Every structure is written in structure tokens, then in C-alpha cells.
Amino acid sequence: MTTPVLSSSPRRAATSLSVLLPSVCVLAGAALAFLMFPYDLSFLTRIVIMMIFVVSFDLILGQAGIATLGHAAMYGCGAYAAGLIALHLSPDPILGLAIGAVAGAVMAWISGLILLRTHGITLLMISIAMTMVLQEAASQARWLTGGADGLAGITVSPLLGLFEFDFVGQVAFIYSVSVLAGVLLLCQILISSPFGLALRGIEGSASRMRAIGTPVYRRKVTVYVIAGAIAGIAGALTAQVTGLVGIEVFNFSLSADVMVMLILGGAGRLYGALIGTLLFMVVHHLAASVDPFNWLFVIGFMLILVVFVLPKGLISLPTRVTQLLRRT
16 A cells, blocks of 8 residues: 555655756856856846746746737736836835736736637737737826836835845846746646646647536636736836836737747747747847847847747757657
8 A cells, every 4th residue: 555655756756856947947047147247137137037028928828828919918017016116105126026916917817808708810919909008008197107208216125125236236136036936936836737737738629628627718817817927027027127117018029029039949848938038138139239220130030940940949959859860
């Protein structure tokens, strides 16, 4: 009777390791980047924040198969919520982060109830329209959002009352990396749970999941809300780190960039979201510094190359190389 218990111990250890591995890899990589690029921490912080945003998008596209171009709506709501809280209520960064998550989740719940009853091109068009409406609302509500000028002068108090945000950006970088590690841990637990298995089943065939009694619509709305909360956290971090929130947080181009990052890295794998974001941001930074007007050519060429050579993203490169070596 004790054999199953003994045999299950290594399996549980392997599961625990797989859950912790993405967060551990991020912390190790961040520590290395901190030592190697001590004067580029602002840029590295932007990369980390975008990683959080892309990971949230991977939950709905990579895991549940929900293709949307309106993910910036939750990001923008989180940014504005954190900015308004810091300006008018409390500058505490943890409170602002929590409020940003709530704002993103509420926006995702309200929009998801409508969006997720559609699919295909209808879903894409309605999601784009939603972000356009929010951008126009933010532009017109000058008394609240500052209009086209945005919310400026956002300041936050020392983190945990001890660590003041410095000019170099060390605290902001460590703060953002800690949030990313926590988000990855949460997502890995979610993906490894029965709920995550149901999402992958829905992504594979929603009709089959309905046939076996899975509440597909409810599962989609739930993961959409979770992803919205994480996107709201990314928006809140942006507001706290930059000290400014403009109507550009609702831009369609931001949602499109997030989709490109995920496609480059590989949807359905958290590592793919991280790799795609890192590659896109670094290439964007280097190409724009060389030619500020035509840098999109480099991104477009890279995307075409990945789509045709590695349809599953850069995360599938080791598998692809292994297959080629076996053929030879």
C-alpha cells in the first residue's frame, strides 16, 4: 500500500521544480543583467514590464486560444488606476499595484462578458473598438485623466517603507523583477492545475469540451479576468516607474506589438513569452537607434522569418534543430 506513495514523491518533486523553474530562471537572468548592464536599468525595467504584459496575453491566446487585439484596454486601465491612486489617495506602490490589478480585472470582466460570446474576426474587431472607445474617453475626460497631456507628476513612496526609488533605477528594476517572478509562479501553478488543462482542451476543441460538460464560456471569462488583472499590474508598474500615464496606453499598436512578441517567442509556453519580448524589445531598441523611421522593416522581416521557419516560435528552435540532426 505504501508503494504508490513512495513512487509519487519523485513526481511531486518534479512538478514542484517545473512550477518554480520559470521564476528561478528569471531571477537568475535578472541578476546577471543587473551586473552586466548597471547603467541600462531603465531599459531593462521596461523589458521586464512588457514581459509581464505578454505573459498575461499568453494566458488567453496561448492557453485558451482567445485571439484579441484589445489587450491594451486592461493595461491602460491598470496604469490610469495606479496613477490616480498615487496622485489623489496614497503613493504606496503596493497599494497602487493592487488597485491596478483590480482595475484590469474589472475591465476584463465587463468586456469579456460581451467579447467572449463572439469569435474570429468579430472578436478582433470588437476588441479593437473597445480600446478606441477607452482612448477617446480618456482624451475627453480631462478633469480626471488629464486628456491628451496625460497624468503627470506621479510619485510613489519608498517600497515597503524602506527602499526609495532612485534615479539610476535599481529599486524599480528589482521591484519589477520580483513582480514578474511572482506572476510567473502564479501562471505556472494555474497552467499545471485542472483549470489549466481545461483551458488547453478548449484551445484544442471547444465543441468537444462542451460535449463532456465543461462550462467553456465560464472558463474563458475566468481566464480573461485573470489575464486582465496581470495586464493591469503591468500597467500599474509602468505608471509607477515612469511617473506618467498618457492616452497612448490604449493604442492599438500596443496590443499588436504584444501579439508579435508572443508569436516570435511561441504561444502556449511561458518561456516563449519571455524570449519573444526580450528579442522584440532589444531589436526594436537597436534598429530604432540606427534608423528611427524604418525600424519596423527589421521587425517585419524577423516575424516573417520566424513564422515560415519556426511556426511555433523561437521556443521550438531546439526541437527543430534536433529533428534536422536526426534526419541527417
